[in-house]
Amino acid sequence: MAEVEKRGERTLVPTEWTYAPAPESTEIVRLRDAYGLYVGGEWLEPSESYTTLSPSTEEALAEIGQAGPEEVDAAVTAARDAFANGWSALPGSERAKYLYRIARILQERAREFAVLESMNGGKPIKESRDVDLPLAAAHFFYYAGWADKLEYAFPNRRPRPIGVAGQIIPWNFPLLMLSWKIAPALAAGNTVVLKPAETTPLTALLFADVLRQAELPPGVVNIVTGDGRTGAALVKHPGVDKIAFTGSTDVGKAIQRELAGTGTKLTLELGGKAANIIFDDAALDQAVEGIVNGIYFNQGHVCCAGSRLFVQESIYEQTISKLKRRMATLRVGDPLDKNTDVGAINSRMQLERIQELVESGKDEGADIYQPPCRLPEKGYWFVPTVFTNVAQSYRIAQEEIFGPVLSVLTFRTPEEAVEKANNTPYGLSAGIWTEKGSRILWMAQQLRAGVVWANTFNRFDPTSPFGGYKESGFGREGGLHGLEPYLTFDSSEPWGG
Numbered sequence: 001m002a003e004v005e006k007r008g009e010r011t012l013v014p015t016e017w018t019y020a021p022a023p024e025s026t027e028i029v030r031l032r033d034a035y036g037l038y039v040g041g042e043w044l045e046p047s048e049s050y051t052t053l054s055p056s057t058e059e060a061l062a063e064i065g066q067a068g069p070e071e072v073d074a075a076v077t078a079a080r081d082a083f084a085n086g087w088s089a090l091p092g093s094e095r096a097k098y099l100y101r102i103a104r105i106l107q108e109r110a111r112e113f114a115v116l117e118s119m120n121g122g123k124p125i126k127e128s129r130d131v132d133l134p135l136a137a138a139h140f141f142y143y144a145g146w147a148d149k150l151e152y153a154f155p156n157r158r159p160r161p162i163g164v165a166g167q168i169i170p171w172n173f174p175l176l177m178l179s180w181k182i183a184p185a186l187a188a189g190n191t192v193v194l195k196p197a198e199t200t201p202l203t204a205l206l207f208a209d210v211l212r213q214a215e216l217p218p219g220v221v222n223i224v225t226g227d228g229r230t231g232a233a234l235v236k237h238p239g240v241d242k243i244a245f246t247g248s249t250d251v252g253k254a255i256q257r258e259l260a261g262t263g264t265k266l267t268l269e270l271g272g273k274a275a276n277i278i279f280d281d282a283a284l285d286q287a288v289e290g291i292v293n294g295i296y297f298n299q300g301h302v303c304c305a306g307s308r309l310f311v312q313e314s315i316y317e318q319t320i321s322k323l324k325r326r327m328a329t330l331r332v333g334d335p336l337d338k339n340t341d342v343g344a345i346n347s348r349m350q351l352e353r354i355q356e357l358v359e360s361g362k363d364e365g366a367d368i369y370q371p372p373c374r375l376p377e378k379g380y381w382f383v384p385t386v387f388t389n390v391a392q393s394y395r396i397a398q399e400e401i402f403g404p405v406l407s408v409l410t411f412r413t414p415e416e417a418v419e420k421a422n423n424t425p426y427g428l429s430a431g432i433w434t435e436k437g438s439r440i441l442w443m444a445q446q447l448r449a450g451v452v453w454a455n456t457f458n459r460f461d462p463t464s465p466f467g468g469y470k471e472s473g474f475g476r477e478g479g480l481h482g483l484e485p486y487l488t489f490d491s492s493e494p495w496g497g
């Protein structure tokens with residue numbers, strides 16, 4: 001608001017509304033120039049390193065270790081020692097205390113983590129502050145509650161920890177994926193070697209400081225940074241008892257091939273191409289908010305993003321015009337500005353992948369709409385995009401774009417909606433918008449998706465299992481289901497021995 005004008009005696013009215021940014025300060029974050037690998041409670045100097053960037057400014061933030069097979073081996077050895085020398089035998093109530101401490105420290109240091117997440121990953125501060133951090137803490141609180149109740153969670157099955165868990169996570173929710181993985185593993189009595197994504201290692205490295213503050217015994221959690229080669233070395237390591245992976249379907253398949261026949265337990269949380277289905281009786285303004293949240297939240301870097309919109313034909317024109325009007329209000333830009341709705345694309349590589357798929361959509365004949373939008377000069381950006389006139393065979397309707405790009409298709413009957421929604425190799429999530437409860441239940445039964453939201457989208461809760469069908473992977477994270485992959489059960493002694 002630039003100036004005010006006095007009208008009458010009482011009100012001050014702005015003569016002009018201009019945009020006033022509300023940047024979050026980065027003062028709270030103390031970055032080191034270089035980070036080592038967190039192994040056995042110590043910082044191990046890496047033999048190689050690379051530079052991590054801010055995707056919104058392209059500035060270098062820090063030097064990060066690139067762990068090779070020997071360093072991965074040191075981390076697995078530290079985890080094995082910690083498992084054998086006390087952690088696995090610790091009473092659940094003692095393990096719970098550590099998890100509660102971690103949860104509380106994350107809450108106390110939430111602002112620092114949120115700012116760092118937005119600096120390194122590019123996501124809007126309002127999302128890292130209001131979604132990622134509260135949920136990350138909630139996962140530790142939730143699994144802390146189970147640590148001393150495993151016998152009740154799995155009655156008469158004698159649950160025991162597995163050993164060393166190797167965990168590989170992606171760049172879209174760096175700290176949140178870390179907590180989805182680490183919290184259940186520790187609650188169950190395992191130790192961990194975690195590999196963050198190459199482009200977003202900083203919150204995982206700051207998390208090592210939380211572990212120090214919580215006085216977690218050395219070696220219980222080890223963090224090895226690096227690119228895909230570090231992940232591959234972790235998968236190949238014979239001392240790892242379980243691999244938990246979140247990422248692309250191609251890498252997931254490669255890991256599955258690598259582990260076939262080894263006896264190493266595996267869970268895979270892979271890509272998605274979710275259907276968001278709008279019926280003509282839906283509360284349309286709410287549905288439009290759900291569409292926007294479904295695909296533009298976190299720049300569309302969401303495995304369960306509602307990237308295929310199915311609109312019932314009778315409300316097609318109305319929905320698209322409301323959607324376009326709403327898209328024009330989205331603010332794209334500086335992730336640290338509290339007003340920003342859509343931040344930076346995570347990396348140049350991901351930006352190029354989005355651009356390539358968008359070009360394919362244009363070439364195949366879909367109509368593109370992008371609201372007018374001024375993008376910052378530096379950094380990686382993509383304007384929120386919607387494609388209409390899309391055929392099911394187009395690549396933009398088949399492949400995971402993992403960016404702020406929506407493909408719109410239509411349907412006439414619920415049966416047609418189900419048929420089209422299920423016409424994908426993926427099966428991670430889906431959304432249904434209708435006033436009819438019976439239709440929600442019927443649709444939810446027909447849709448081959450691990451999570452089905454009704455009259456909402458992209459809602460997460462630590463008590464609720466999350467995971468996919470088909471090429472979206474197998475195994476569940478969250479809830480009781482999320483504990484099971486980290487336990488082994490003694491079936492040889494019926495009724496608990």
Ligand code: NDP
Binds near residue numbers: 168169228269350
């Ligand atoms: P990746 O599957 O390559 O990355 C996920 C994690 O696996 C990262 O930590 C990565 O390391 C690591 N990794 C890479 N190669 C190997 C390997 N051979 N063995 C073990 N670990 C490995 O995803 P990308 O970052 O390349 O993204 C590509 C596409 O994947 C995206 O466009 C999107 O479609 C999809 N994706 C889906 C996600 C989901 O949540 N379902 C999350 C991320 C991506 P590094 O970061 O160093 O490469």
